[in-house]
Amino acid sequence: MPGTPLTRYTVPTPVAIAIEPADSAAQIALLERRLARAEAARAAAEDLLEQKSRVLAAANTELTARKESLSTSLERRTRQLLDAQRVAGFGTMLWDIRSRQLELSPQVQVMIGLEPGSAVKTYRSLVRRLLREDRRRMLHWMNRELLAGLTNGRCERCEGRADQAQTGSCEESLREYRIEVRCPNGDVGDDVRSLCVMAQFQIDSQCRPVMIFVTVQDITRQVRADNEAATLRARELQRLQDLEKLNEELLIAREQADIANDAKSRFLAMMSHDIRTPLNGVIGMLSLFDESTLTAEQKRTLALVRSSGDQLRVLLNDIIDLARAEAGKLTLSPGPTNLVDVLTDGADFWRHLATEKSLSLEIVLARDTPCWIDADSVRLRQLIDNMLSNAIKYTSEGGVMLKTRVLPQRRLRIEVVDTGIGIPAHRRAELFTDFSQLNLLGSEPGGAGLGLAICQRIIEVMGGTLGVDDAGRGSCFWFEIPVAEIPVPKRVANPVVRSFAGPDGRTPRVLVAEDLATNRIVIEGCLRKLGCEVRVVEDGQQALTAVESGDAYDLVLMDMAMPVMDGPEATRRIRALQGALCDLPIIALTAFTRPEELAPMMAAGANDSVAKPIVIEDLYRAMSKALAFPVASGNAHRFINSSH
Amino acid sequence: MDLIDPELTLSQFEALPPEIVAPLCEATATDLRDWGQRLLDAVAGDDPDAIRRARHSLKGLCGNFGASAVMRCADGDLQSADARARFHECIEATIATILALAAPLIPQ
Numbered sequence: 122m123p124g125t126p127l128t129r130y131t132v133p134t135p136v137a138i139a140i141e142p143a144d145s146a147a148q149i150a151l152l153e154r155r156l157a158r159a160e161a162a163r164a165a166a167e168d169l170l171e172q173k174s175r176v177l178a179a180a181n182t183e184l185t186a187r188k189e190s191l192s193t194s195l196e197r198r199t200r201q202l203l204d205a206q207r208v209a210g211f212g213t214m215l216w217d218i219r220s221r222q223l224e225l226s227p228q229v230q231v232m233i234g235l236e237p238g239s240a241v242k243t244y245r246s247l248v249r250r251l252l253r254e255d256r257r258r259m260l261h262w263m264n265r266e267l268l269a270g271l272t273n274g275r276c277e278r279c280e281g282r283a284d285q286a287q288t289g290s291c292e293e294s295l296r297e298y299r300i301e302v303r304c305p306n307g308d309v310g311d312d313v314r315s316l317c318v319m320a321q322f323q324i325d326s327q328c329r330p331v332m333i334f335v336t337v338q339d340i341t342r343q344v345r346a347d348n349e350a351a352t353l354r355a356r357e358l359q360r361l362q363d364l365e366k367l368n369e370e371l372l373i374a375r376e377q378a379d380i381a382n383d384a385k386s387r388f389l390a391m392m393s394h395d396i397r398t399p400l401n402g403v404i405g406m407l408s409l410f411d412e413s414t415l416t417a418e419q420k421r422t423l424a425l426v427r428s429s430g431d432q433l434r435v436l437l438n439d440i441i442d443l444a445r446a447e448a449g450k451l452t453l454s455p456g457p458t459n460l461v462d463v464l465t466d467g468a469d470f471w472r473h474l475a476t477e478k479s480l481s482l483e484i485v486l487a488r489d490t491p492c493w494i495d496a497d498s499v500r501l502r503q504l505i506d507n508m509l510s511n512a513i514k515y516t517s518e519g520g521v522m523l524k525t526r527v528l529p530q531r532r533l534r535i536e537v538v539d540t541g542i543g544i545p546a547h548r549r550a551e552l553f554t555d556f557s558q559l560n561l562l563g564s565e566p567g568g569a570g571l572g573l574a575i576c577q578r579i580i581e582v583m584g585g586t587l588g589v590d591d592a593g594r595g596s597c598f599w600f601e602i603p604v605a606e607i608p609v610p611k612r613v614a615n616p617v618v619r620s621f622a623g624p625d626g627r628t629p630r631v632l633v634a635e636d637l638a639t640n641r642i643v644i645e646g647c648l649r650k651l652g653c654e655v656r657v658v659e660d661g662q663q664a665l666t667a668v669e670s671g672d673a674y675d676l677v678l679m680d681m682a683m684p685v686m687d688g689p690e691a692t693r694r695i696r697a698l699q700g701a702l703c704d705l706p707i708i709a710l711t712a713f714t715r716p717e718e719l720a721p722m723m724a725a726g727a728n729d730s731v732a733k734p735i736v737i738e739d740l741y742r743a744m745s746k747a748l749a750f751p752v753a754s755g756n757a758h759r760f761i762n763s764s765h
Numbered sequence: 766m767d768l769i770d771p772e773l774t775l776s777q778f779e780a781l782p783p784e785i786v787a788p789l790c791e792a793t794a795t796d797l798r799d800w801g802q803r804l805l806d807a808v809a810g811d812d813p814d815a816i817r818r819a820r821h822s823l824k825g826l827c828g829n830f831g832a833s834a835v836m837r838c839a840d841g842d843l844q845s846a847d848a849r850a851r852f853h854e855c856i857e858a859t860i861a862t863i864l865a866l867a868a869p870l871i872p873q
Contacts, residue, residue, distance in 0.1 A: 459831070459833075461833045461836070461837065462828075462833070465824070465837070465840050469817075469820060469821065469840070473813065473817050476813035476816070483841060483842060484837070484840045484841065486837060492833060609770055609772050609831075610772075637800075637822060637825060637826060638792035638795065639792045639796045639829060640825060640829070641792075642781075642788055642789045642792050643781065643789065643829060646780075646785045647780065650781070682821050712821065712824050712825045712828055733825050733828050734773075734777070734828040734829040737780050
């Protein structure tokens, strides 16, 4: 085995033996025997030695082979470890506390900018490899943190009790200390390399710290990534702050715009109200003209003035609605609403215009159309009116159809289909903007272009949608709204019956003008229940005659549509009478409920109106209001409402 | 869709003195037939004013009883013989229903 000398055993040289002459022969023989035995023993010993030598040589060979194998394995593993450290940017150090000597792995040497194998033997020489600004911190960490747990070379926690150390229960020996430091990075210009240093004590059997095992990890990329992330975060934060600032500025600007818009809306609403009031007076006065005395030219002029006045009133109403919507004050007043009545009323109102243009106007209600719903009947009617008037306006032949369809999830679709000029798909979006007039070929100009914009806002408040589709020939305007069908509203079975009685016990005398026998009976019955004296006539002419006859009536209930002379005309003539009679309270009775529909009666001088079908409580309320108002002198008395 | 609104009709009758329930029923039957016929005549004569007037009166009448079926027929197309027949039937059925509801309220 090369390099490994075997131990040789040498048999000692036989000692010299002294022989006496007298018994030399015997002695010689004895000596020879002894010699022979000694020779035999020596030979045996030599054999044994030879055997042992062979065994030892074999053992030596085996051990040498094992050692070489282990050495090779160790070298390989060391190389692997070093390779792993290099790949991972990871290194180790051992610091002998007693000798203050350092042992650095090659990777650590590379990290701190040394050639592998360079001599950095002490901790201070290591610290000098760091950036100047990190050196003090590193020394502080070493002296105050790392060694603070040790007193006189012993673990402060367990005070060197061996039993704890041997069982490995000393926490101080297991604790890890960590610091991040930087050193110049020779590879990348003036860049720095960031290192994460972690240390752990190694203690002896007396729990005395003997070594510090240190791992050093190159965290340059991580730190760089962290720095970049921090930079990005800072930028993002700055951007966020900028956005917040911008948002605040926008909010302020929006508040200012809202304030300005509110002011504009208030101004518009006030102006519109202020204009509407005298306009109503003008329109009312126009209705007082006795057309029978006018020439044909004057009649045409009067018709033009009336038409212009009506258009202006519609425009003002639209502006008020729009201003209300923009101010967020467009609210709904839902309540029990007879949907069928709303639809038929709307159709009735526009039928005459359709007839004038020789258009048909049909209502097609789906079989499952709910009758009673919880909705704002006034706004619903406004939608129907707007869509029907548009359809009639833009249709020159054919007809208009008002349809209903019940959709899933309690939604109702109402459609107005016409055979008019239709609307190109690319221009439909313009329909719903304020003051939008499409001016399509063949359409008649008119309106301010506010109607659909207002409709859209109303429908939005209702939680629905408004749209327009191609109807093949013409257009189909539709809206879908959520509807809650309700049972037929329960009426008070036994309403509180009140009656009128004057201070002298006299009951009011009421004149009723109504052409329908059924309604006459109903109204007369209600009035008797209210404790009134009643006279019933069948038309406006009879009512005028009755008032002129000198019978002292306290109130007139006047139907609007009657043969011979209608309600507005009879009212105008009563107001034109001389003396106290012209101030007689007149309450209009009508199935019409919209202000526009009631306008002729109110313009003629009616004090109030009661909707048909007559509900006794409504009649009582309107009469209370009218009768409490002092009538003309000489016939003036207040009626006191009493219950019984 | 119901011919009339029974609750409204009953409340209408109950709100009135009992002695006028019978005259009211008679007047209603007469008015409904009369104005129904006037509407048909106006449609036949293509007289828009008369049509509007008749529809308005029928609406006023029907409103007392929630007679929406009659109104629905009146608002529809009444040109064909079938439609006119259906309109007549609807009016008669409505009158019968009103009378049936009123009967217990009429004093013997």
